[in-house]
Amino acid sequence: MKPTRNLFLIVCLFWAGFAFAQQKKKVSLEDVFKKNTFAQKSVSGINWMNDGQYYSALKRGIAGPMVVKMNIATGAEEAVLIDGGKLGVNFSSYEFNSDETKALLASEVESIYRRSSKAVFHVLDLQSGTVQKLLDGEKVMYATLSPDNDKVAFVKDNNLFYLTLASGKITQITTDGKWNHIINGAADWVYEEEFSMSKAFEWSPDGKQIAFIRFDETDVPEFNMQTWGKLYPQDYRFKYPKAGEKNAEVSIHVYDLGSQKTVKADVGAEKDIYLPRIYWTTESNTLAFIRLNRLQNQLDLLYANIQTGSTTLVLREESKTYIDLDYNDDLRFLAGGKGFIRTSEQDGFKHIYHHANDGKLIRQITSGNWEVSSLVGIDEKGKKIYFISTEQSPMERNLFVIGMDGKGKKLLTPEKGTHGINMSHDFKYFIANYSNAQQPLRVSLHESSGKMVKVLEDNAELQERLSGFALSGREFFQFNTVDGTALNGYMIKPADFDPAKKYPVLMYVYGGPGSQNVTNAWGGTRDFWHHHLAAEGYIVVCVDNRGTGARGRDFKHVTYANLGKYETQDQIAGAKYLGTLPYVDAARIGIWGWSYGGYMSSLSLMLGNDVFKAAIAVAPVTTWRYYDTIYTERYLQTPQINAAGYDDYSPITHVNKLKGNLLLVHGTGDDNVHFQNAVDLVDALVKADKQFETMYYPNRNHGIYGGNTTWHLYSIMTDFIKRKL
Template structure:
């Protein structure tokens, strides 16, 4: 009897232990993040709204290859396979329909060039007959684009602009002077692609009879030489890269007429040291609009050009004592029937929406307030409504609104705490919402324009279920005052077994560049789950948005103008001191890390904040702004000739003698963006100053330092450094 009771007791104990053991949550490992993709989320790809407004198409990977499916908006159900890659024998990765959806352009064997540029093999599919037409006998071409008339495809090859007739495969060579590192027609040069977020530099006219394009003459732009390793004799790769203060490409706008075979040059003024980063058809094939910026980017001009004569007239001008941020205000929309245009501007101190008549006169400012319109989603001219995403709820969130063209009737359509991205149908009756917040992976939902949800397209439930097995830290948002009394936003991750009476080392994550944000209520990626790994190893991970970052108005962002690094690093040091004052922080073990601008910040912080930071990891850093490109750098610092102190006073190279802590310097030798030269010169300065540091170079890797085993290697390296030095 006693033995039976003991057996029952032991069984009960084992069952209890088993239940407790099952509830024990796992720690995030590096393998989970970088090898097994445990925390990768699903998305809905390649969504294109169809012209009748009742359907949208979506690209997905089928069992045998890519398929484009047709989805009924009302039911949210797939009704038809429109394109089957397996049946066509094409492993395409992107598709685009022409205006009447009678043809589809399919791209495969895509070869990346720089951040946004690529070339690919392209086919045109006739949707009715199923006939597939290979363009240019399968030669890789760039930016293939169907004409509105459905009869031609324009593209760039070897720096020249072409069009091919689909009826007979006849090729029209629109330009003849394209040459690598000299002349580019219809495609952006390196610096426009990187800093004006563009790659294709041509546009079909509404009737498909003309094509407008930008020509880049980069003959006098200095060449940058990158060595490509891996062969007996390393190869030189030379490309045009205008560093701050150096010669830019000379740009011009041209319009080719297919009927006459003639090209008209647009008169953009006598000054040649300018930027021409945008061209727009206004709705008429006789009138082209374009934007001109001066070299310092503190004056933006909007012009109309007569495409028959090339004559231009100024429509609108905006000036600033600092800079006019085209990338952030890239929302110009021309209304039908000559009813003017909609644009965004920061001219009242916050980014808002404005309505102008066709001559450029202001009709009204549509949105107002001490918050920002982050982007204009759609204009419904028939209903006289605008749809936009804004920071009105919080600078750390993005919510979806509708407002009348008259500035009245503003309504919140999607207001959950977090971050929305919206893809609206062409008829403005439906939209697809991508939503995340700090604790919720991507949720994709289909809605009526009123906001009513029709169907959940993806909720990442499998990822949510996996996450329950892990002891993940919640992102705790906080505020503190910096040296001038400005309140800054930050977040902190604490271990799940956090103890109030214990002191923890801190790793701060920084980017900090103009208009950027790391402190936002949105889902993270692999980098954030690496932070989760560190938290579970006993570290606090913190990020702070310093002055100069985004979503808090023009003055907050432009404070750093002409003096990059000064206020940003003051704020990061102040943030570290604030953390050091907390009872659970080990003030002697505070580190900082960042990538790109964040690499610049972390290396500078370790030097000028030598009494605060014990260690820093600097990945792909700018170490002197003299080595970075014209468009980005001069926007915020003017030229080195005008503002030498702004370039040198806050360069990490200037402050190497102050280094006391531990530095890990990492760079890819094939970085076409922030050149390896930056790391080499910082290393040389540290050696001359007799400062010890650790370094790692990644052969032929670009700014993202990825490919193959690279990401695993890099994050393993950084993890080891943190554990040794903090």
């Protein structure tokens, strides 16, 4: 073939591809935020049934919600177990008791904070079909059926109760509950947010006792958050311990239903501690619990005798930095006194360990320079453990099985991407929620060997819609930061990308400890906003800086005691790397983020004022002195110990360095990252005579949503980007 003809064909192919891209629709803001064009379908409310042949699933019928019974072998729907329309109960969640004779239905759910809620509860007798509304429809929190099937425990007005179903009798376990003073059986704000817990009570396996945590938050400082919309703004006061301030005093108690007596567990002489987990062991009369010191660098597992309250230290783990309980929250007790399984980062990567009942290490079950993301299940009869790990790639999650002896490890989900697993109680089947950067969610049923039985949802309709849009997928890349560490990133280019052109870039960041944005998984609404920006001629880039997760303890803990320093160095280095690419306009690079990402974007704009032209900071922390004890002190110690760690990398400290364009956004009703953060940054910017743009959303919380809010927010951000980049 002659060179001129070859060149002619290349040019023709380029223009044909360009014309093809032009024929397809661009992603519009309306598609993303008004039409829900890119919404995925899923299969919700899946519960495995006891006989091992069926699972139940929640679906929306014409007349209301239904729970249907699905045959595992055939994939067919065989029966309707609960029909909300016929019952007259518009429930949104359900839970069976242990022998599947009763179901607890929650309706009219009212959110309180991130994980807490109250609702109207009904108990359905599945054999007789009778429905019992609890407390005549009064909303309560955390209603939970007892293992012996005849009681329901719940929290109301900061006190713990149980109701006997047969008689309707209500027994009040605690009486000292009081708003902003004492909480029984439910977590306070900071435990709920940072230890991922809201319910703070557990039935014993025989239903004869209830263990609960009591929070005395009397001396915790109150935060006052005004709400707007009335003639006079209303005060909403709640207990929020900011870094270095007093926490709630916590204690553990066990109530015996027979004697109606409560025993207090001995948690030690030190009062300034955390008690974030309680577990009933398989041993009689023994409750286990976790104790953390204030700096969260010492974790203790203790056993409590429920008759006397005396305790025994079983296991202690210490760290020179911190122990992240949420990241290592996989404690499971084995039947027959065979000890317990737990996860730990003690060898530098999160792995699985088997301990005897007395805490002595039997063996480390997994090992290697990769992490166990989570335990899926422990098949004690088969002596196998199922777990999800990053062994294939830090950007992927796959299901593995391994013997309790640490041998015979096998990959069960070989497809590249991200797998979430729901395994049956008998370990014969699992449901996989799978996606990758090119494929939306697929829900499928598998045998425990990994063999697929049936696809339950493939989002074929979404994929068909996507085929009509001009989209480019995520391109993954790596570059080395200032210390030579390789960082992972992805970019989204315009569908009609021309390497001969120069494009502006918007970087997206979160960057907080243990987080991860650069994954081989399908994106959500925010991702499609990035596709809209790509359609408007921007390249969108995301980089996971040092301190993020899935790459081991040392990579994550490098930011300890100095949040913001290395993370911003890496985002600035990422922008400089992008500026060397021939198709990037180095003079038009911006960055945006939300929450920790808002902290990162504002700080990066100030410290990287020769690199970044613009930044959007949504609901940012602007000084860690304003954030809560558990999260902040885990990574920075207290401000009394480490004042420099709080101040040296606060955006407020660096306002004089601002040169580029800043858009600051916050909700005035943010109970998490308080509006106070934005107010103080604005004050500092004004004092420094710096111009900027700002938008506040009245009464909106940390998620800044509700009604027209999301559309309004992203419209403003899009306009800012178009004007400033």
